[in-house]
Amino acid sequence: MYTLLITIFIIYAFIIFWAMIGYSLSLRLINKYSKKPSIIKDNNYEPTVTVMIVAHNEEKVIYDKLNNVINLNYPKEKLEILVSSDNSTDKTNAIVREFIKDNKDFIVRLYEVKERKGKTNAQNEAASTVKNEILIMTDANAMLDKESIKELVSVFSSEIIGYVTGRLKYVNAEDEWTSKSESSYWEWDLKMREIESNLHSVTAGNGALYACRTLDYYEFDPIKSHDSAMPKHYVLQGKRAIYNKDAIAYEKAGAQVEDEFGRKVRMSRTILSAIFSNIGLFNVFKYKWFSYCFFGHRYCRQNLWLAHLLVFFINIPLAFTDLLFKISLVIQVLFYLTALLKHITKVDNKIINMTYYYSITIIAQMVGAYRQLTGKSKPFWEKAESTR
Secondary structure: OOOHHHHHHHHHHHHHHHHHHHHHHHHHHHHHHOOOOOOOOOOOOOEEEEEEEEOOOOOHHHHHHHHHHHOOOOOHEEEEEEEEEEEEOOOOOHHHHHHHHHHOOEEEEEEEOOOOHHHHHHHHHHHHOOOOEEEEEOOOOOOOOOOOHHHHHHHEEEOOEEEEEEEOOOOOOOOOOHHHHHHHHHHHHHHHHHHHHHHOOOOOOOOEEEEEEEEHHHOOOOOOOOHHHHHHHHHHHHOEEEEEEEEEEOOOOOOOOOHHHHHHHHHHOOOHHHOOOHHHHHHHHHHHHHHHHHHHHOOOOOOHHHHHHHHHHHHHOOOOOOHHHHHHHHHHHHHHHHHHHHHHHOOHHHHHHHHHHHHHHHHHHHHHHHHHHOOOOOOOOOOHHOOO
């Protein structure tokens, strides 16, 4: 039993270390010395494009979003704007209809989803009506850089590219400790995604801005999110899923800890599935660097909640056997007490803030796992007001 406990402790302690420190360090070394596949951009490539905006009760931002899209640098005769309204009950649909009347020089459509089943379902339904070559998807609250469409489509001139995700920048990164923490984490994550993309493919995208070929669009189960499901899907199809840092979207990070916590719970709604990931993805002979990246960036990261639980509770009996385990238990207790200190006192300190931010991420994963286990996971959610 003692040997078994130590083995489990070491395995899951490694998962924590590799997810948060080891993997990113290894990527830097790999990026420095490895041979990378090329990403070819053709800035003269201008296929017909549909920009899909999924909205549920987005009356605060939908008008600005539509204005943002019609002012992008792309031929308007090759551009269609499609709003997929996920059973909106506010003024969203009325605003879109009025916008269509006032902007007859542009192709703007409203697709009304009759029963709210979440963002992925709204995308599935609306995508079935699209005829254009490239389907670009973007959030209602994400404002796009003027060259974002041209940047996204420029890489689809190569048939090996199945999916491309853009770069999300937070416009309120310095406003609150929550947005500062999220922005710091996100910039660190983007650096890894850029290297992953250079090596083979990204392991995840972001909902602010991404694209695929319309003919290759796949109808995922509504409980799944395109952010995590789409890149993996296209890699399994023998394509590459890449990150183009020059295709930029701007958005607000959650300024309230409750908003950020809720977002992370939502992201974890299928987290139990990560324990038993598709074993075929670890076939390095077929998927090469993607297998390595998927293990470090997805598998280890999505199993952090389980790793922390096992490492902490297994450490308790082991602490009675060896000084090293006593020290590791004390370190863990101090770490969690530091996060609790932030929660109680609201003290503003960068190290304490990041400790708290990391801790709520782990707790959000636990909540997501509990909801999935009890059948309470939902494909839809209430938007974070502080991001509007």
